[in-house]
Amino acid sequence: xxxxxxxxxxxxxxxxxxxxxxxxxxxxxxxxxxxxxxxxxxxxxxxxxxxxxxxxxxxxxxxxxxxxxxxxxxxxxxxxxxxxxxxxxxxxxxxxxxxxxxxxxxxxxxxxxxxxxxxxxxxxxxxxxxxxxxxxxxxxxxxxxxxxxxxxxxxxxxxxxxxxxxxxxxxxxxxxxxxxxxxxxxxxxxxxxxxxxxxxxxxxxxxxxxxxxxxxxxxxxxxxxxxxxxxxxxxxxxxxxxxxxxxxxxxxxxxxxxxxxxxxxxxxxxxxxxxxxxxxxxxxxxxxxxxxxxxxxxxxxxxxxxxxxxxxxxxxxxxxxxxxxxxxxxxxxxxxxxxxxxxxxxxxxxxxxxxxxxxxx
Amino acid sequence: xxxxxxxxxxxxxxxxxxxxxxxxxxxxxxxxxxxxxxxxxxxxxxxxxxxxxxxxxxxxxxxxxxxxxxxxxxxxxxxxxxxxxxxxxxxxxxxxxxxxxxxxxxxxxxxxxxxxxxxxxxxxxxxxxxxxxxxxxxxxxxxxxxxxxxxxxxxxxxxxxxxxxxxxxxxxxxxxxxxxxxxxxxxxxxxxxxxxxxxxxxxxxxxxxxxxxxxxxxxxxxxxxxxxxxxxxxxxxxxxxxxxxxxxxxxxxxxxxxxxxxxxxxxxxxxxxxxxxxxxxxxxxxxxxxxxxxxxxxxxxxxxxxxxxxxxxxxxxxxxxxxxxxxxxxxxxxxxxxxxxxxxxxxxxxxxxxxxxxxxx
Numbered sequence: 001x002x003x004x005x006x007x008x009x010x011x012x013x014x015x016x017x018x019x020x021x022x023x024x025x026x027x028x029x030x031x032x033x034x035x036x037x038x039x040x041x042x043x044x045x046x047x048x049x050x051x052x053x054x055x056x057x058x059x060x061x062x063x064x065x066x067x068x069x070x071x072x073x074x075x076x077x078x079x080x081x082x083x084x085x086x087x088x089x090x091x092x093x094x095x096x097x098x099x100x101x102x103x104x105x106x107x108x109x110x111x112x113x114x115x116x117x118x119x120x121x122x123x124x125x126x127x128x129x130x131x132x133x134x135x136x137x138x139x140x141x142x143x144x145x146x147x148x149x150x151x152x153x154x155x156x157x158x159x160x161x162x163x164x165x166x167x168x169x170x171x172x173x174x175x176x177x178x179x180x181x182x183x184x185x186x187x188x189x190x191x192x193x194x195x196x197x198x199x200x201x202x203x204x205x206x207x208x209x210x211x212x213x214x215x216x217x218x219x220x221x222x223x224x225x226x227x228x229x230x231x232x233x234x235x236x237x238x239x240x241x242x243x244x245x246x247x248x249x250x251x252x253x254x255x256x257x258x259x260x261x262x263x264x265x266x267x268x269x270x271x272x273x274x275x276x277x278x279x280x281x282x283x284x285x286x287x288x289x290x291x292x293x294x295x296x297x298x299x300x301x302x303x304x305x306x307x308x309x310x311x312x313x314x315x316x317x318x319x320x321x322x323x324x325x326x327x328x329x330x331x332x333x334x335x336x337x338x339x340x341x342x343x344x345x346x347x348x349x350x351x352x353x354x355x356x357x358x359x360x361x
Numbered sequence: 362x363x364x365x366x367x368x369x370x371x372x373x374x375x376x377x378x379x380x381x382x383x384x385x386x387x388x389x390x391x392x393x394x395x396x397x398x399x400x401x402x403x404x405x406x407x408x409x410x411x412x413x414x415x416x417x418x419x420x421x422x423x424x425x426x427x428x429x430x431x432x433x434x435x436x437x438x439x440x441x442x443x444x445x446x447x448x449x450x451x452x453x454x455x456x457x458x459x460x461x462x463x464x465x466x467x468x469x470x471x472x473x474x475x476x477x478x479x480x481x482x483x484x485x486x487x488x489x490x491x492x493x494x495x496x497x498x499x500x501x502x503x504x505x506x507x508x509x510x511x512x513x514x515x516x517x518x519x520x521x522x523x524x525x526x527x528x529x530x531x532x533x534x535x536x537x538x539x540x541x542x543x544x545x546x547x548x549x550x551x552x553x554x555x556x557x558x559x560x561x562x563x564x565x566x567x568x569x570x571x572x573x574x575x576x577x578x579x580x581x582x583x584x585x586x587x588x589x590x591x592x593x594x595x596x597x598x599x600x601x602x603x604x605x606x607x608x609x610x611x612x613x614x615x616x617x618x619x620x621x622x623x624x625x626x627x628x629x630x631x632x633x634x635x636x637x638x639x640x641x642x643x644x645x646x647x648x649x650x651x652x653x654x655x656x657x658x659x660x661x662x663x664x665x666x667x668x669x670x671x672x673x674x675x676x677x678x679x680x681x682x683x684x685x686x687x688x689x690x691x692x693x694x695x696x697x698x699x700x701x702x703x704x705x706x707x708x709x710x711x712x713x714x715x716x717x718x719x720x721x722x
Contacts, residue, residue: 022515047512069513090515118524122553126490129483133687135491136500138680145666147681151408152430154383154451154691161687163479167696168689191548192483305506319499320508326494326522328529330515335528 015039016062016083018341021049021070022090024334031338038345055079063088065341072097077105086344086351090337092116092324094355095245103357110340110351112333114180119329120242121184124270127294127317128189128238131266132159134292136317160264160291162238164193170222174236175199176252177243177271178208178226183215185240190219197224200232202248233260238268245272253277258284266292270323273299282309285316292316296323376400377444379424379702382410382431385451385695392699399706416440424449426702433458438466447705447712451698453477453685455716456606464718471701471712473694475541480690481603482545485631488655488678489550489599492627493520495653497678521625521652523599525554531583535597536560537590537613538604538632544576546601551580558585561593563609594621599629606633614638619645627653631684634660643670646677653677657684 017039023029032040041057043049048069058064058080066072068091087102088110102109138157141147164171171194175182178199186197212224243249253276267290269276278299284290294317298304301321310316324330336353343349378400384390393401402418404410409430419425419441427433429452448463449471463470499518502508525532532555536543539560547558573585604610614637628651630637639660645651655678659665662682671677685691697714704710
């Protein structure tokens with residue numbers, strides 16, 4: 001632990017101040033409170049921190065632990081002053097942080113990747129099943145008291161089956177982006193009888209044939225193949241959108257892509273809303289180009305109301321960005337964010353998940 | 362094919378009549394229409410067959426293919442007359458058929474087990490995920506335009522995670538009844554990191570230690586154990602109700618059972634509504650004895666409206682009995698029902714799925 005003063009305007013002191021913008025609960029807060037020499041300044045209310053409170057309290061802080069709802073910009077960094085050594089966000093994304101400004105000041109930046117892989121993979125499987133089994137429509141039917149009057153029919157209230165059957169023995173699962181969450185989702189689908197896996201990767205990423213052969217062997221799949229985006233659209237029975245957001249991936253799933261998909265296919269987006277053109281997806285569902293969709297993210301969220309074209313579409317399940325929303329995962333994220341903060345306070349402290357900022361300089 | 366007359370009141374004839382109570386679609390009906398010597402009398406409307414039409418047309422029929430919506434009772438069998446050789450139902454259940462009456466007349470009875478195993482297992486996994494991830498509540502939140510005003514919180518909109526994590530490395534999945542569908546559901550949960558499986562079986566069923574050891578080895582589980590019902594209630598993180606209906610299993614899940622369950626557990630019922638006491642389950646959810654539930658079947662269905670205590674409960678997802686509701690599975694069921702019918706028309710024909718009626722005599 002450093003013994004330097006963290007307040008350049010005052011006398012040397014052994015104590016350092018950290019700002020924490022949300023109460024992280026009884027399992028995590030003790031990690032901070034029991035750390036010697038630390039003054040923890042906590043926003044105690046159960047809502048997003050007031051910007052004014054943050055600007056005022058961050059002055060002279062050595063570290064700050066934030067949520068993705070809190071903007072880390074030049075003004076905030078100026079308000080903090082030169083003592084600020086580490087910014088730790090409890091999120092896998094960092095669109096809320098001005099990384100060039102942070103890099104320029106030689107502040108270290110921690111985030112929480114990987115710990116949410118399982119939670120998002122679970123939700124992706126759930127949405128794939130719901131989109132196929134017309135969950136939105138059948139739940140509404142029950143809630144609108146229509147169950148008593150449903151006329152049973154041999155093929156009524158049916159959807160395409162995720163699992164293979166002896167009459168329908170192959171399934172191709174597609175991934176737009178094939179990182180950790182995609183691979184965790186694939187693993188969960190193996191016992192459903194999936195036979196083929198196709199995916200796209202960033203154009204100039206290195207070849208992956210060896211890894212793919214290993215994956216096919218490990219999961220007893222007929223094939224694992226990296227394909228172009230047209231093939232991905234045409235061959236997927238279930239398509240998972242799991243790629244980072246940003247300009248490079250904006251509207252990769254557009255009208256042209258959706259028109260190439262199978263009429264019996266389903267689309268799941270649990271990554272970033274910007275990757276999918278919402279209007280095109282709503283049109284695809286309305287006109288039956290694809291069977292169904294499940295999205296946890298929507299472009300322009302959270303400004304998404306009942307009037308949004310995807311929310312109005314009976315064949316689209318829309319969730320309010322709850323991909324990482326399990327107690328176990330949020331506990332893991334909060335713990336990691338605290339450990340990043342504490343390690344980042346020390347000179348040469350080993351942060352468990354530090355973002356390399358040299359590309360932002 | 363028999364060349365005997367099937368109408369004892371008329372002259373010998375090579376032709377036989379079969380009644381089919383629903384159009385089974387372009388993939389299945391040709392199996393009937395191309396069979397020589399068969400007159401297919403089809404109820405063509407897209408609703409449950411009229412009882413009067415059925416009583417009138419079944420006279421002199423050699424076979425009848427029915428849905429589970431069609432009652433096969435003494436009156437119908439009397440109306441059919443002595444030519445009736447086979448009843449084939451497109452369903453796994455046979456609560457709609459008076460089996461003692463059918464057995465007494467030496468009529469053979471076909472049904473469609475097994476082909477729906479995958480479809481029901483898929484839906485069971487979907488409901489387990491939905492119950493944990495508060496799917497009903499978060500879908501409503503979006504549909505009620507509340508997403509823009511949700512205040513994000515570190516543990517907001519969260520539920521217990523199905524997948525294990527390194528902070529939470531064990532999961533016990535429980536099965537009330539451990540037949541084919543339970544085992545297919547278990548297989549689908551393995552990649553989620555399930556570590557323990559417990560189940561109950563009918564009290565006087567034979568011991569299964571060897572099979573359980575093999576299952577544990579096959580799935581790399583820490584344990585697979587047959588337990589008493591109290592242990593099942595106490596230790597399950599996710600409990601699947603997958604047991605036949607009837608008096609022996611009525612309200613096995615009652616208030617006493619639910620009070621023993623973990624507060625973080627979820628309950629899924631995809632078998633028969635009668636096994637679960639709906640009022641007790643609604644109370645358990647309302648008072649937080651368990652975390653959530655997903656049910657595809659409800660006692661008294663389809664008389665289940667928005668006023669039903671389970672439909673009113675935000676933590677309960679209620680589906681309108683769509684367990685077998687996939688095109689692939691219904692096609693498999695329809696094909697099997699036709700093959701049962703055709704084989705049952707022949708003397709000593711080998712029906713692919715015939716119910717042994719000797720216990721009903």
